[in-house]
Amino acid sequence: xxxxxxxxxxxxxxxxxxxxxxxxxxxxxxxxxxxxxxxxxxxxxxxxxxxxxxxxxxxxxxxxxxxxxxxxxxxxxxxxxxxxxxxxxxxxxx
Numbered sequence: 001x002x003x004x005x006x007x008x009x010x011x012x013x014x015x016x017x018x019x020x021x022x023x024x025x026x027x028x029x030x031x032x033x034x035x036x037x038x039x040x041x042x043x044x045x046x047x048x049x050x051x052x053x054x055x056x057x058x059x060x061x062x063x064x065x066x067x068x069x070x071x072x073x074x075x076x077x078x079x080x081x082x083x084x085x086x087x088x089x090x091x092x093x094x
Contacts (some may be wrong), residue, residue, distance in 0.1 A: 004035035006044065006055060019056025020048060 010029040014021045026036050036053065039045045045053040049069070 003042075004031055004038055006039065007031070011055065014055045020052055020054050023051045023053065026053065 007029045010021060010026060010031070013025055013029070023033070023036060027033075031039075036045070040047055040053070045055050048054050
């Protein structure tokens with residue numbers, strides 16, 4: 001059984017993104033979801049939020065929860081506009 005390792009090209013991507021990568025980026029660099037799960041189990045990467053993984057050199061113990069959350073935020077989906085969400089919900093009621 002092979003043990004997945006982080007490809008140097010993925011580490012280069014992470015370096016430009018504050019040490020975090022998305023699962024889609026991991027797939028683009030040859031890792032399967034099973035590979036990523038193995039890396040998490042071994043502590044090589046840490047899940048920050050759904051679909052976002054920390055591959056940075058700074059141990060999590062050295063970071064606050066807010067710092068980890070904020071590092072993941074720019075790579076997740078942008079929030080929906082409140083006005084468009086309210087229009088959809090009001091039209092659904094009529």
